[in-house]
Amino acid sequence: MTVGVLALQGDFREHANVLRSLGAETILVRRPEELARVSGLVIPxxxxxxxxxxxxxYGLAEPLKDAVRAGMPVFGTCAGLIMLADTIIDGIAGQQSIGGLDISVRRNAFGSQVDSFETDLDVPAVADTPVHAVFIRAPIVERVGEAATALASVADGRCVAVEQGNLLGTSFHPEITGEYRFHEYFLGKVEAADYRP
Ligand SMILES: NC(=O)CC[C@H](N)C(=O)O
Structure with missing residues (x-):
């Protein structure tokens, strides 16, 4: 079983390091041929x-949409969560997403004064003890549709982690804090999924 990390831009190396430290065979994905080899994908x-x-x-947008429709497990963090959202609020003109998560996500939702912050979150579905979460120009999930489930929220109740079937998304960055439980949870989805490339 090989897992991919979309490596067009962003902190894909950090994700690949976490996945490899958990024993997952991991490749970087930049082309459709690489996407066609993986049983699951992280979008950084x-x-x-x-x-x-x-x-x-790179001709990856349509193959990515097809793979999500076919049930490929995908885990998106921050910009990756935005890529998985069915609806983007405050995108740039013409910005599109792959979609798959029945959510609306607002980009840069925490405002310019508090572009980055850290906090501890309860995420009972994923971890027994609080998750230390780093938010960097992070999006917020403003609408969680019927098909999606909220997994975590910040103190004021705004949603910052969701799942829907084989899709998982966080507003924050578990890959940069030594946190590995989201990746472990995601690898569990990949193992359990019917999807094979
Ligand atoms: N840390 C991040 O991934 C930031 C996301 C970025 N603000 C965006 O809109 O894509």
Whole structure:
């Protein structure tokens, strides 16, 4: 079983390191041929509008949509969560997503004064003890549709982690804090999934 990390832009190396430290065979994905080899995919943090343009430029956007429709497990963090959202609020003109998660996500939702912050979150579905979460120009999940489930929220109740079937997304960056339980949880989805490339 091989897992991919979308490596067009952003902090894909950090994700690949966490996945490899958990024993998962991991490749970087930049082309449709690489996507066609993986049983699951992580979409990293970075800049969603750039990732969107590059994925279309590299001919990956349609294969990614097809793979999500076919049930491929995908875990998106921050910009990756934006890529998985059915609806983007405050995207740049013409910005598109792969979609799959029945949610609306607002980019850069925490405002310019508090671009980055850290906090501990309860995520009972994923971890027994609180998760230390780093938010960097992070999006917020403003609408959680019927098909999606909220997994975690910040103190004021706004949703920052969701799942829907084989899709998982966080506003924050578990890959940069030594946190591995989200990746472990995701690898569990990959193992359990019917999807094979
Ligand atoms: N850390 C991140 O991934 C930031 C996301 C970025 N603000 C975007 O809109 O894509």
């Amino acid at each position: 943090g970075g800049e969603s509008s750039v990732m969107d343009k590059l994925s279309r430029g």
